[in-house]
Amino acid sequence: MDLEDLEPRKQAVKPKDLDALGVEELNDYLAALETEAARVKAKIESKQTYLAGAKSFFKE
Numbered sequence: 001m002d003l004e005d006l007e008p009r010k011q012a013v014k015p016k017d018l019d020a021l022g023v024e025e026l027n028d029y030l031a032a033l034e035t036e037a038a039r040v041k042a043k044i045e046s047k048q049t050y051l052a053g054a055k056s057f058f059k060e
Contacts, residue, residue, distance in 0.1 A: 021029065 016029065018026065018029075
């Protein structure tokens with residue numbers, strides 16, 4: 001048995017109930033999601049740039 005088997009598994013995030021939200025709340029929620037998506041994309045780009053630099057360093 002691995003130690004990983006003893007750790008609790010991450011629960012899948014349940015989608016937010018959109019039916020309970022009004023139009024303004026939905027617009028606010030969408031804006032927050034778009035902001036988070038932009039933050040994630042920036043982090044991905046940063047990590048890809050870092051990895052590309054590391055690969056080029058070790059290829060030489």
